[in-house]
Amino acid sequence: MEQQANEVPDLASTYELTNDQISDYRRNGHVMIRHAATAEEIAVYEPIFTHWVKELNYHDKPIEERDTYGKAFIQIGGLWLQVSKSNSL
Numbered sequence: 001m002e003q004q005a006n007e008v009p010d011l012a013s014t015y016e017l018t019n020d021q022i023s024d025y026r027r028n029g030h031v032m033i034r035h036a037a038t039a040e041e042i043a044v045y046e047p048i049f050t051h052w053v054k055e056l057n058y059h060d061k062p063i064e065e066r067d068t069y070g071k072a073f074i075q076i077g078g079l080w081l082q083v084s085k086s087n088s089l
Contacts, residue, residue: 008048009041052076052083 015033017025025031037045056076063071076082 008044009038011037011041011045049079052079056082 015036017031017033021031021033053074053076056079057074059066059070059074061070
């Protein structure tokens with residue numbers, strides 16, 4: 001899953017946040033920004049992210065042996081750091 005940096009859309013755009021979004025972030029620790037990525041950008045990045053999640057997933061228990069949270073989510077801390085070390089993006 002080798003992608004050259006010039007083959008993927010740049011996601012470094014900035015977005016103007018409303019006061020409500022800032023308040024929501026401060027209150028909840030997260031905020032949803034709708035339309036931050038286009039369908040075309042998602043189509044390019046989704047298979048890349050899926051590849052790296054599968055590659056770096058350390059969970060070896062079958063799904064039926066996992067707790068409820070483990071069945072619902074795969075977490076990989078610092079995914080962007082690990083991928084950037086590989087120079088794949």
